[in-house]
Amino acid sequence: MPLRNVPIRWKLMLIALLTTGGTLLIAGAALILFSVVRFRKEMVVDLTSLADVMARNSTAALSFLDPGAGADTLRSLSARKPIVAAALYDKQGKIFAHYQEGSEVSFPIRPETNKAEFVDGGLIVFHPVLLKGERIGTVFLRSDLSELMTRIKVQVIAVGAVFLVSGFAAVFLSSSLQRLVSGPVLDLSTTAKSITERQDYSLRAEKRGDDELGQLVDSFNQMLGQIQQRDSALQQAKEDLELRVEHRTRELARRNEELHQSNKELDDFAYIASHDLKEPLRGIHNFSNFLLEDYSDKLDDDGRSKLETLMRLTRRMETLIDSLLQFSRLGRVDLAMDRVDLNAIVVEVLESLAITLQEEKVEIRMPRPLPKVRADRARVGEIFANLVVNAVKYNDKPHKWIEIGTQNGSSSDGNAPVFYVRDNGIGIPEKHFDSVFRIFKRLHGREKFGGGTGAGLTIVKKIVERHHGRIWLESSPGEGTTFYFTLQEET
DSSP states (O other): OTTTTTTTHHHHHHHHHHHHHHHHHHHHHHHHHHHHHHHHHHHHHHHHHHHHHHHHHHHHHHHHTTTHHHHHHGGGGGGGEEEEEEEEOOOOOOEEEEESSSEEEEEEEOOOOOEEEEEEEEEEEEEEEEEEEEEEEEEEEEEESHHHHHHHHHHHHHHHHHHHHHHHHHHHOOOHHTTHHHHHHHHHHHHHEEEHHOOOTTTOOOOOOSHEEEEEHHHHHHHHHHHHHHHHHHHHHHHHHHHHHHHHHHHHHHHHHHHHHHHHHHHHHHHHHHHHHHHHHHHHHHHHHHHHHHHHHOOHHHHHHHHHHHHHHHHHHHHHHHHHHHHHHHHHOOOOOOEEHHHHHHHHHHHHTTHHHTTEEEEEEOSOOEEEEEEEEEHHHHHHHHHHHHHHHHHOOEOOOOOOOEEEOOEEEEGGOEEEEOOOOOOOOOOGGGGGGGTTOOOOOTTGGGGSSSSSSHHHHHHHHHTTOOEEEEEETTTTEEEEEEOOOOO
């Protein structure tokens, strides 16, 4: 609204002026209307009375058929300025005599009965001329509205003068009296502005009375007191919190350093332990190999079979140690997060497995390009590599295929894209859906389906969880398996 930003004292004065002016205008308009209506009635009465007088004075002229006498009677109206035309009609309704001021007036062709009405620009009256109760003619009078217009002008001037005098009086009085309302409000506004600029809640507004504005000031001051108390308490709580945060920060830094040192020692221990564990295994494997080469002619079939089993077990044990070492490092090594193209990663994985895929005659399907995500390039490559190797390994179909794709995620996954690796292999029974992710857990014999340590899916699950995602599967025995996983960006 145009007045929204006007100061309150001007608003109060404007309200007083509009109220006073509106009331005076309504009263003045009503007074003028009442005067006009009353004067119109007076005009009708006066003109009708004058027509009656003219009718009485015209009886002789009509009786003796003397138009000159009738015209003389009508000319006597020249002293009456509002009368602009007059006519005397005979008994047959023809004009007997007439009188007019100017030449623009037209007389009715035939007279009417008793009638008085306002027409365009004037008032007309028809009055009968009677002689012994018999109508012998009709008098017609027409007056202008000059007296009415003069009366209206006088009324308008009077109302305008009253309006101006009252307006000046209202301005003077409202200018003086508005301070009773605007003064406390302006003081309250000034105090609020000072508090906002200085952020000093110890300031208080001045109370000038016990009316509603005084109660408003009391409530405002009470609110300031409460805010001041809460501000002091908040400041104290802030200082306490800063001290606690500083203490916790130092404590976390100390524990982080301890954890870093512990991880380093654990890595060193894992490396040394794996090295120390694999060293005897290599010795057992090598001595077993020497025995087979040097004493093969002295060993029977059972002895050679036991030595070969021993060598196979040492190789398996070394593989298990390597898998365990890799799994232990996954939870402690920081991820090298970057914007990576999953299509390029999948291409690299498929190129590294090209010989195996060619030998097994595996068809690779990619319905649509994969998106770019923020992830650890090397670790995501391990995910696809392990899932593709498993899809090839656990497939007994003559025509093998693997599909790598993506689909829209659900709200539970933060709408992150869902990636999948699908195959038409042997499938997994539903009761084993959870156990396949346990380390060193195999659902088949050690040598069946190419063997393995059973750590691949465990490593995949760990990498997915490090990316704040999740992994699950759908499968039907004999029809194939689909592994789904998400890779959510770190926040």
